[in-house]
Amino acid sequence: MSMTLAExxxxxxxxxxxxxxxxxxxxxxxxxxxxxxxxxRRLAPKLEELGVDVWDPGKAVVITDHFVxxxxxxxxxxxxxxxxxxxxxxxxxxxxxxxxxxxxxxxxGHLRPGMFVVGGDSHSTTxxxxxxxxxxxxxxxxxxxxxxxxAWMRVPETLRVRVDGILGEGVAAKDVILFLxxxxxxxxxxxxxxxYTGSGVTAMAMDERMVLANMAVELGAKCGIxxxxxxxxxxxxxxxxxxxxxxxxxxxxxxxxAREITIDATGLTPQVAAPHSPENSAPVDTHTGTxxxxxxxxxxxxxxxxxxxxxxxxxxxxxxxxGVRFFVAPASVRIADQAERExxxxxxxxxxxxxxxxxxxxxxxxxPARLGAxxxxxxxxxxxxxxxxxxxxxxxxxxxxxxxxxxxxxxxxADPRAYL
Amino acid sequence: MNAPGRAWVxxxxxxxxxxxxxxxxxxxxxxxxxxxxxxxxANFAASVHEGDIFVAGENLGIGSSRxxxxxxxxxxxxxxxxxxxxxxxxxxxxxxxxxxxxVCPHADRIRSGDRLRVDAAAGVVHNVSTGEDLxxxxxxxHLLEMVGDGGLIPHLKKKLSASxxx
Numbered sequence: 001m002s003m004t005l006a007e008x009x010x011x012x013x014x015x016x017x018x019x020x021x022x023x024x025x026x027x028x029x030x031x032x033x034x035x036x037x038x039x040x041r042r043l044a045p046k047l048e049e050l051g052v053d054v055w056d057p058g059k060a061v062v063i064t065d066h067f068v069x070x071x072x073x074x075x076x077x078x079x080x081x082x083x084x085x086x087x088x089x090x091x092x093x094x095x096x097x098x099x100x101x102x103x104x105x106x107x108x109g110h111l112r113p114g115m116f117v118v119g120g121d122s123h124s125t126t127x128x129x130x131x132x133x134x135x136x137x138x139x140x141x142x143x144x145x146x147x148x149x150x151a152w153m154r155v156p157e158t159l160r161v162r163v164d165g166i167l168g169e170g171v172a173a174k175d176v177i178l179f180l181x182x183x184x185x186x187x188x189x190x191x192x193x194x195x196y197t198g199s200g201v202t203a204m205a206m207d208e209r210m211v212l213a214n215m216a217v218e219l220g221a222k223c224g225i226x227x228x229x230x231x232x233x234x235x236x237x238x239x240x241x242x243x244x245x246x247x248x249x250x251x252x253x254x255x256x257x258a259r260e261i262t263i264d265a266t267g268l269t270p271q272v273a274a275p276h277s278p279e280n281s282a283p284v285d286t287h288t289g290t291x292x293x294x295x296x297x298x299x300x301x302x303x304x305x306x307x308x309x310x311x312x313x314x315x316x317x318x319x320x321x322x323g324v325r326f327f328v329a330p331a332s333v334r335i336a337d338q339a340e341r342e343x344x345x346x347x348x349x350x351x352x353x354x355x356x357x358x359x360x361x362x363x364x365x366x367x368p369a370r371l372g373a374x375x376x377x378x379x380x381x382x383x384x385x386x387x388x389x390x391x392x393x394x395x396x397x398x399x400x401x402x403x404x405x406x407x408x409x410x411x412x413x414a415d416p417r418a419y420l
Numbered sequence: 421m422n423a424p425g426r427a428w429v430x431x432x433x434x435x436x437x438x439x440x441x442x443x444x445x446x447x448x449x450x451x452x453x454x455x456x457x458x459x460x461x462a463n464f465a466a467s468v469h470e471g472d473i474f475v476a477g478e479n480l481g482i483g484s485s486r487x488x489x490x491x492x493x494x495x496x497x498x499x500x501x502x503x504x505x506x507x508x509x510x511x512x513x514x515x516x517x518x519x520x521x522x523v524c525p526h527a528d529r530i531r532s533g534d535r536l537r538v539d540a541a542a543g544v545v546h547n548v549s550t551g552e553d554l555x556x557x558x559x560x561x562h563l564l565e566m567v568g569d570g571g572l573i574p575h576l577k578k579k580l581s582a583s584x585x586x
């Protein structure tokens with residue numbers, strides 16, 4: 001029977017020959033990822049109540065990123081609890097303050113195509129860029145996974161997003177996904193698997209594919225997925241993961257899908273999502289000239305190495321506008337190191353950027369880039385719900401790193417193509 | 421059957437940041453709950469009563485995986501959640517906490533303050549105030565059983581103790 005990639009992975013994890021959308025299956029979990037907010041501090045009491053421990057510590061990873069860089073007593077206590085819990089178990093991985101979980105997980109070689117992975121965070125869909133079925137769960141769900149090694153899933157219908165052609169200069173994967181959020185709406189792929197295909201996706205580097213998978217959750221999707229190809233395998237080889245079964249993890253050409261959307265990459269312009277939803281996106285022209293107090297490059301969505309390089313292309317040799325705060329929180333320590341070595345961070349600093357901790361930071365309203373009352377910010381992160389990045393009266397616009405950088409220079413929302 | 425609960429009706433796209441603002445996630449669940457929906461309705465947290473029912477339009481609970489979103493509602497006394505559609509993680513989280521959580525295509529026929537009786541097993545909401553019965557999508561059996569047990573943890577506890585050798 002023909003199946004989509006998402007169906008093939010769920011069938012394998014459920015020990016079935018074949019699954020169909022709507023089937024409810026119990027899947028054996030290949031890997032469970034937790035962070036410091038929804039992880040041990042909320043799970044441990046539930047496991048204690050059940051009188052069981054982690055079913056297979058070799059399949060569990062803890063990565064701290066939410067309360068990293070915070071110095072208040074509660075954050076310090078949460079870090080200590082998380083550290084101790086992880087230390088008491090021989091987990092597959094414990095990565096403390098090394099960056100944001102969705103970026104650290106693949107970077108440390110924990111993902112490979114075909115895996116069924118759950119993460120205690122909504123942006124866990126990011127792992128789908130590597131050909132995994134990776135989805136987000138809450139704390140009780142994760143406790144159940146740790147207790148049993150399995151999770152129930154309703155097999156999702158597949159939404160195929162075909163990106164045709166090559167993105168223009170100054171246009172990025174973020175513009176593709178913001179455009180898509182507007183096209184189908186904030187829950188337009190609710191409960192579905194969003195599979196990204198087409199020449200535009202094939203041409204994208206992994207950092208860009210991760211943006212598409214990451215923000216699949218903004219479409220309401222259960223997972224966002226890109227079938228593995230040479231780009232995937234080369235990237236994974238670079239982190240010590242050798243893949244020789246990539247051909248097994250492809251959608252069959254005649255597999256039934258629920259819907260297909262085609263996006264013309266060649267004609268796409270930079271997009272900006274107005275407050276307070278990613279679906280409020282429109283071509284950058286709609287908002288050019290809107291004054292900003294802050295520009296933020298950060299989060300699992302928008303502060304990977306390629307994102308920082310996009311920023312450098314715009315700001316190199318220029319200065320941020322007077323009165324604009326420009327913060328950059330590289331998504332991981334490794335990324336920050338590499339960006340330092342190659343001169344990218346120096347270029348950003350020279351333009352007036354302040355480099356922050358590699359942590360979730362302002363994307364969850366924490367740290368020095370939190371917006372104040374009535375302030376306006378533009379951010380390369382994924383979510384601009386009211387109050388998320390600071391005061392409830394603050395306004396957050398979302399865009400690509402290019403557009404954030406151009407806006408930082410202009411002091412107002414600006415089209416990055418004028419700076420290339 | 422339980423006494424009817426009072427409906428709290430809100431609109432579309434009620435997200436997890438509104439239900440459980442990130443600024444209060446570090447602290448106790450009680451503190452987080454006291455700020456539930458404050459940016460939308462400053463009176464909500466203080467006015468909800470035990471047994472009340474939360475009703476929303478499309479996309480209830482979109483956003484974060486934070487379980488504090490449905491847990492805040494539960495801690496404030498909400499005993500069932502109805503919406504035209506849900507963010508999928510919120511939906512799972514609410515059920516895992518043992519809250520009847522139903523897709524109710526006609527949720528917009530409910531007015532704030534209406535008295536509702538929710539029959540999760542039958543998939544029906546009886547509006548005592550209007551006399552109307554609203555049909556909801558029925559929950560799969562495994563979820564009905566889990567909710568009936570009081571949520572995922574009590575459900576697993578029961579299963580684990582049943583499978584233990586005597």
